[in-house]
Amino acid sequence: MSRNEIDILKRALQREKAARKAAERILEDKSRELYLTSEELKTTNLKLEELLDEKSTQLQGVFENIIDAYVVMDLKGNILKFNDPAIALFGYDIDKAPVNVLRLIYKKDYKYAMQSFKNLKKNGFFTNYSARIYTKSKAVKWVHINASLIFNKQKKPIAAQGIVRDITELKNLELQKELLLKKLEKSNDELQEYAHIVSHDLKSPLRSIDALVSWIKEDNKAHLNAASLQNFDLISNTLEKMEHLISGILNYSSIGFDSVKKEAVDLNTIVQNLNTILIVPEHITINLKTKLPIVKGFKTKLEQLFQNLIGNAIKFIDKEKGFIEIDVKETPSYYEFSIKDNGIGIDKKYHEKIFKIFNSLTKRKDSTGIGLSIVKKILDIHHGEIWLESVVGEFTTFYFTLKK
Amino acid sequence: MINTLKVLLIEDDTIEVMKLNRTISSLALKHEIIEANNGEDALKILEQKENLPHIILLDLNMPKINGIEFLSILKEDEILKHIPTIILTTSNNQKDLLECYKIGIAGYILKPLKYEAYVSKIEKLLAYWSINELIKI
Numbered sequence: 001m002s003r004n005e006i007d008i009l010k011r012a013l014q015r016e017k018a019a020r021k022a023a024e025r026i027l028e029d030k031s032r033e034l035y036l037t038s039e040e041l042k043t044t045n046l047k048l049e050e051l052l053d054e055k056s057t058q059l060q061g062v063f064e065n066i067i068d069a070y071v072v073m074d075l076k077g078n079i080l081k082f083n084d085p086a087i088a089l090f091g092y093d094i095d096k097a098p099v100n101v102l103r104l105i106y107k108k109d110y111k112y113a114m115q116s117f118k119n120l121k122k123n124g125f126f127t128n129y130s131a132r133i134y135t136k137s138k139a140v141k142w143v144h145i146n147a148s149l150i151f152n153k154q155k156k157p158i159a160a161q162g163i164v165r166d167i168t169e170l171k172n173l174e175l176q177k178e179l180l181l182k183k184l185e186k187s188n189d190e191l192q193e194y195a196h197i198v199s200h201d202l203k204s205p206l207r208s209i210d211a212l213v214s215w216i217k218e219d220n221k222a223h224l225n226a227a228s229l230q231n232f233d234l235i236s237n238t239l240e241k242m243e244h245l246i247s248g249i250l251n252y253s254s255i256g257f258d259s260v261k262k263e264a265v266d267l268n269t270i271v272q273n274l275n276t277i278l279i280v281p282e283h284i285t286i287n288l289k290t291k292l293p294i295v296k297g298f299k300t301k302l303e304q305l306f307q308n309l310i311g312n313a314i315k316f317i318d319k320e321k322g323f324i325e326i327d328v329k330e331t332p333s334y335y336e337f338s339i340k341d342n343g344i345g346i347d348k349k350y351h352e353k354i355f356k357i358f359n360s361l362t363k364r365k366d367s368t369g370i371g372l373s374i375v376k377k378i379l380d381i382h383h384g385e386i387w388l389e390s391v392v393g394e395f396t397t398f399y400f401t402l403k404k
Numbered sequence: 405m406i407n408t409l410k411v412l413l414i415e416d417d418t419i420e421v422m423k424l425n426r427t428i429s430s431l432a433l434k435h436e437i438i439e440a441n442n443g444e445d446a447l448k449i450l451e452q453k454e455n456l457p458h459i460i461l462l463d464l465n466m467p468k469i470n471g472i473e474f475l476s477i478l479k480e481d482e483i484l485k486h487i488p489t490i491i492l493t494t495s496n497n498q499k500d501l502l503e504c505y506k507i508g509i510a511g512y513i514l515k516p517l518k519y520e521a522y523v524s525k526i527e528k529l530l531a532y533w534s535i536n537e538l539i540k541i
Binding site for chain 1: 494500515
């Protein structure tokens with residue numbers, strides 16, 4: 001080996017040594033790094049585990065503490081999990097024997113249940129399912145269910161979970177309410193029918209009496225003296241009064257039994273049309289001070305309201321020149337109407353009493369004591385108020401309100 | 405035009421029957437009144453097809469078959485359904501009114517309280533049907 005060759009070998013060896021040293025250093029560095037990383041990983045894992053524990057404890061808590069029944073089932077309907085309320089509701093202990101959801105579905109709701117299950121699979125959830133179920137003891141209960149699918153890591157559905165609320169009581173109350181309403185409607189109808197029949201039966205004899213009296217009068221015209229003729233007139237008047245009374249009672253008892261709905265009513269038309277119903281004597285002028293509003297209400301009832309109030313005003317005007325003024329004031333939530341007349345007036349002590357049924361202040365044959373009680377009742381069903389101001393011998397103003 | 409109408413009055417109240425008869429006689433009208441106290445009697449009378457009335461005056465409140473039931477039976481009969489039937493009643497019950505017009509009536513007259521008012525209503529009613537052309541059955 002020449003000197004030259006030896007030198008080359010030595011240098012190569014030295015290079016190799018240096019390289020190995022460098023490699024060792026790198027290795028050392030790397031393993032240190034690796035150690036650190038793995039340590040870090042360990043703490044992270046630990047933290048993650050803790051978190052997982054925490055989450056599952058929370059879930060477990062939710063699962064255990066929820067008041068509603070919580071149910072997990074596989075996609076074939078086999079129940080996997082029941083929380084305590086679920087056990088209490090359905091009555092099954094799934095640890096002892098497997099239960100399939102099909103066994104729980106009420107027969108008549110089967111189709112609806114299947115459709116809902118389809119929706120669940122399609123959309124991943126359903127809400128507000130409300131149907132009947134059988135418990136273990138074959139009792140039927142109404143339940144409300146919100147449900148959703150549970151997916152695995154590959155996003156494939158593996159199970160379904162649902163919150164089941166027992167709404168049996170609620171449903172029963174609803175049914176009871178419906179039943180009661182129907183009953184009420186029926187008895188209202190019957191009452192209405194009854195009122196009609198009674199008024200018919202009461203009016204018939206009156207008609208007969210009137211006929212018989214007029215025949216006696218007719219057949220004995222030559223023999224009757226003035227006093228007798230006057231008595232016949234009194235009979236006639238009494239009959240008329242009786243008939244008014246019966247019609248009034250019928251009207252009064254009919255208010256509020258109508259099946260008609262509230263509608264927009266133009267009060268101007270109503271007041272204008274009153275001329276065709278009421279006979280306004282020539283010495284009385286009715287003055288509409290401003291345009292009346294359109295309100296929401298029962299048209300025939302509002303007609304009657306104005307008819308009774310204006311009719312009263314006409315009836316009790318004792319002056320040579322009579323006037324009736326209709327006015328309205330608007331407030332943000334209601335209209336305040338006033339009907340003023342220059343009639344006989346009403347003493348303050350009667351201001352409450354006149355609205356009570358059969359409390360007529362006069363003994364006229366056309367005063368039955370029902371008119372104002374009807375007015376009051378009509379305002380009651382429209383949630384309105386009525387009051388009056390009056391000076392005896394001078395004027396009466398009736399005020400009433402109607403909601404906007 | 406028919407000057408002497410044959411009127412079948414279906415009415416259970418004796419005085420109501422008297423009222424119609426007296427009205428006809430006091431107005432000196434020549435109409436013939438056939439009386440039936442209830443729906444069943446009326447149906448018996450209407451069985452004699454050769455002597456059918458021109459018009460029927462029908463009360464609603466009657467025992468056994470009531471007016472509306474009677475009307476329904478009438479309207480189901482191929483021949484009798486053509487006889488104009490006018491309701492003569494105290495009931496201004498909207499339900500009855502609607503039901504009657506639905507089944508088919510030729511008028512709905514309320515019995516007034518006053519006898520004079522009654523006479524006037526009946527006079528107009530009979531005058532109206534006297535000038536009508538009626539189907540000859």
